[in-house]
Amino acid sequence: MPLKVDSIDEGLGTKDINIRSLSSSSHCQTQNTPYIHKVGVPPRQKLFKEFTSIVKETFFADDPLRSFKDQSKSRKFVLGIQAIFPILEWGRYYNLTKFRGDIIAGLTIASLCIPQDIGYAKLANLKPQYGLYSSFVPPLVYAFMGSSRDIAIGPVAVVSLLLGTLLQNEIDPLTHQAEYLRLTFTATFFAGITQATLGIFRLGFVIDFLSHAAIVGFMGGAAITIGLQQLKGFLGIQNFTRKTDIISVMRSVFSAAHHGWNWQTIVIGASFLSFLLFAKYLGKRNKKLFWVSAIAPLISVILSTFFVYITHAEKQGVQIVNHIAKGINPSSVDKIYFSGQYLLKGFRIGVVAGLIALTEATAIGRTFAAMKDYQLDGNKEMVALGAMNVVGSMTSCYVTTGSFSRSAVNYMAGCQTAVSNIVMSLVVFLTLEFLTPLFKYTPNAILAAIIISAVVGLIDIQAAILIFKIDKFDFIACMGAFFGVVFVSIEIGLLIAALISFAKIFLQVIRPRTAILGKIPRTAVYRNIQQYPDATQVPGVLIIRVDSAIYFSNSNYIKERILRWLTDEQEQLKAACQQRIQFLIVEMSPVTDIDTSGIIALEELYRSLQKRDIQLVLANPGPVVMHKLHSSDFASTIGEDKIFLTVADAVSTCSPKLAEEV
Secondary structure, X not given: OOOOOOOOOOOOOOEEEOOOOOOOOOOOOOOOOOOOXXXXXXXXXXXXXXXXXXXXXXXXXXXOOHHHOOOOHHHHHHHHHHHHOOHHHHHHHOOHHHHHHHHHHHHHHHHHHHHHHHHHHHHOOOXXXXXXXXOOHHHHHHHHHOOOXXXXXXXXXXXXXXXXXXXXXXOOOOOOHHHHHHHHHHHHHHHHHHHHHHXXXXXHHHHXXXXXXXXXXXHHHXXXXXXXXXXXXXXXXXXXXXXXXXXXXXXXXXXXOOOOOOHHHHHHHHHHHHHHHXXXXXXXXXXXXXXXXXXXXXXXXXXXXXXXXXXXXHHHOOOEOOOOOOOOOOOOHHHOOOOOHHHHHHHHHHHHHHHHHHHHHHHHHHHXXXXXXXXXOHHHHHHHHHHHHHHHHXXXXXXXXXEHHHHHHHHHOOOOOOHHHHHHHHHHHXXXXXXXXXXXXXXXXXXXXXXXXXXXXXXXXHHHHHHHHHOHHHHHHHHHHHHHHHHOOHHHHHHHHHHHHHHHHHHHHHOXXXXXXXXXXXXXXXXXXXXXXXXXXXXXXEEEEEOOOXXXXXXXXXXXXXXXXXXXXXXXXXXXXXXXXXXXXXXXXXXXXXXXXXXXXXXXXXXXXXXXXXXXXXXOOOHHHHHXXXXXXXXXXXXXXXXXXXXXXXXXXXXXXXXXXX
């Protein structure tokens, strides 16, 4: 019984185009040729139904409302609340065992985040307390709305530096502190709005346009830039450039070498940086000792602060933190710019910072979700991150996101749920209420050492090597982003990363790959002759595969590329006195779609082949393509007996000699 292949589910009225058997075909047929399979044609779909189908697949592929089907109104209300606040769902199954893991993890990441927050605030040109504020309110909001069990929320180095760089280009943080602070909260507000909007309208795929290679390069360049910025505190330099490029920074460092460096500061910074790197090395060598690297920053702060206090090293030029405001977050609702000249600037900066923060959090969340084998709802994550930044902007916080270093510690410490963020938040609360005066004598060199040790992990050399081995164009994107950040600025590096990522997509769309296929010996399989050297071409037949959808952007190129393949083959055959090409078979299984320009290109290809006395044959067009071939009458133009299910069917019909061999 012959195989019937349909393009859609049974029962939907599939129409079949009957490819004539060899006994009735008009060309190159013998009675020994096997039955040729049918190619299904899907029924015509109404425009509105087709449009809604595309929209659903683009924005609602995961069918988020499936759990609401066939539910009572009260149950739908409960499910809706749980969708917004996942803690109400998993909280019902929370127990003491999970709390034990969460409290240990929360205390561990709190010991790491407190010294980091003070240092990261300086990267954003803010006072230290704003870093602590940002690890109090946002983690609480995320714990109730986030769906990741492992992400630890707070300020991160890359976003802090990016925000500080963009903000200081608009307002001087030293001479206009109040306006700078207001613009910070405004940018944070719009960062949250951007993130929440992407989640609500299910536009998370936007961040996927930054390729992995571009992110690796951007993060590595940002790590170098952040490390260079810490030379000010590490060397005890008073006057330091505000530019972030390596040339400006190194010029500033060496110009201060004769009179601006402080040897006591260097000793403190170098000693504790060595200790921090050694602790991190121990944590990597032995996973059970992860807590050593986690508490090392807090130990460093305590020891260095005590040392400066008893020796009064600040009188010898060692720069210290000085005053950190005591008390929890004051309200900042009235400080956000909702009008005026800074509104648009805050919006622009917020969108950029929000997207970068979202990209980092999404990558972290996906990584740990895969490690623990649970599903992460990307759109819920965006809404949660957006909500926490909107609330944060109203409670004196700046842009926060998932921190990779803290999340890794959170994971290794045995966190079970987002309660670890609540525990961390409570520890930060206690620190703000009672412990901030103890940080007065903390040397800036320690904060610099902590940040340097934290960002070292952002430089992923192995990933860059792997990218080079896999895809050279990806490596160009990686290096473009890296050098853009290091030699120009962090925002230029980000722009380069985005442009190269888009350029790669653009080139792949307008210049798709094509390949000549040959028959694998003793099979009915046809593959790329460049990949399979033993694949042989069929005499009198040229088989070309198009590895892309055919759109207006590439249709003319594909037509011309096929004709160039044909011309080259004809010249080689003529020189070798071999049989000329009589059939051109286009393998269309990779062609997922075709538009009007694509159909016109096929028509032009058909007419060009007619002039050369070559017949055009199509193999395995998909349902969408098949529908459009019939809607345009192109199938009738070339003949419905020239459309085959497989290349083997097409070849066996066009080449009786090969059919006899098979």
